[in-house]
Amino acid sequence: xxxxxxxxxxxxxxxxxxxxxxxxxxxxxxxxxxxxxxxxxxxxxxxxxxxxxxxxxxxxxxxxxxxxxx
Amino acid sequence: xxxxxxxxxxxxxxxxxxxxxxxxxxxxxxxxxxxxxxxxxxxxxxxxxxxxxxxxxxxxxxxxxxxxxxxxxxxxxxxxxxxxxxxxxxxxxxxxxxxxxxxxxxxxxxxxxxxxxxxxxxxxxxxxxxxxxxxxxxxxxxxxxxxxxxxxxxxxxxxxxxxxxxxxxxxxxxxxxxxxxxxxxxxxxxxxxxxxxxxxxxxxxx
Numbered sequence: 594x595x596x597x598x599x600x601x602x603x604x605x606x607x608x609x610x611x612x613x614x615x616x617x618x619x620x621x622x623x624x625x626x627x628x629x630x631x632x633x634x635x636x637x638x639x640x641x642x643x644x645x646x647x648x649x650x651x652x653x654x655x656x657x658x659x660x661x662x663x
Numbered sequence: 664x665x666x667x668x669x670x671x672x673x674x675x676x677x678x679x680x681x682x683x684x685x686x687x688x689x690x691x692x693x694x695x696x697x698x699x700x701x702x703x704x705x706x707x708x709x710x711x712x713x714x715x716x717x718x719x720x721x722x723x724x725x726x727x728x729x730x731x732x733x734x735x736x737x738x739x740x741x742x743x744x745x746x747x748x749x750x751x752x753x754x755x756x757x758x759x760x761x762x763x764x765x766x767x768x769x770x771x772x773x774x775x776x777x778x779x780x781x782x783x784x785x786x787x788x789x790x791x792x793x794x795x796x797x798x799x800x801x802x803x804x805x806x807x808x809x810x811x812x813x814x815x816x817x818x819x820x821x822x823x824x825x826x827x828x829x830x831x832x833x834x835x836x837x838x839x840x841x842x843x844x845x846x847x848x849x850x851x852x853x854x855x856x857x858x859x860x861x862x863x864x865x866x867x868x869x
Contacts, residue, residue, distance in 0.1 A: 620869070624869045625869070627867060627869060628869045632867065633867050633868070633869045634863070634864050634867040634868060635864065635867070635868040635869075636868070636869050637868065637869065640869050
């Protein structure tokens, strides 16, 4: 899939660990890890809303589209 | 899966059937292996499926109470028992039975694996869709194999045996219900595959 999740970059910028973010937004570390490692198939608006709210960022900071070569 | 559930009962039945078929397969395989060195006794007989037509002039069928004067018996199927003419005629059917038992054992193994995932509360996995599809193919293969064996036995009887008042013949005997069951299982496997994909999507939606 051409959508990449840049959660690790944003976390690094904000100096917040995955565990801390998981605690703050009420999502398990396992699920956040799936998101961070680009294994997720879909992301709920509610999850995106919670992450953006907590990290004070825009969805575009978290998601990036790259055209894949066939 | 609750212990008292229907699925639990079926799982136990499957396990019993698996061990029963495994023992039968082991015994049959041993017999196939040792049969060339063992001379079949005079009391040994083999059974083969036969198909025949009876001489309608010799056999009169009627139902006076129903007002039916002349009924005809057609396309009779049965089995014929006779002393084996050679050792190979004992070994070959046993080898075929062993092959079919192996196939049945494999199907039961697939079903047991499906029930294990049910017990672990993880039935919607892609492996189960593959297992159910394999079972569908096996049901079709078993039916086709059975039909070929019956036809071969019918042809053998037609070629080598004769009887007064009846004429052996060989007709394809495909059980359409078994074919339909196989196709239904294949359809269920496809539905299951779509279901597992949805479950996977759901579990990877964050």
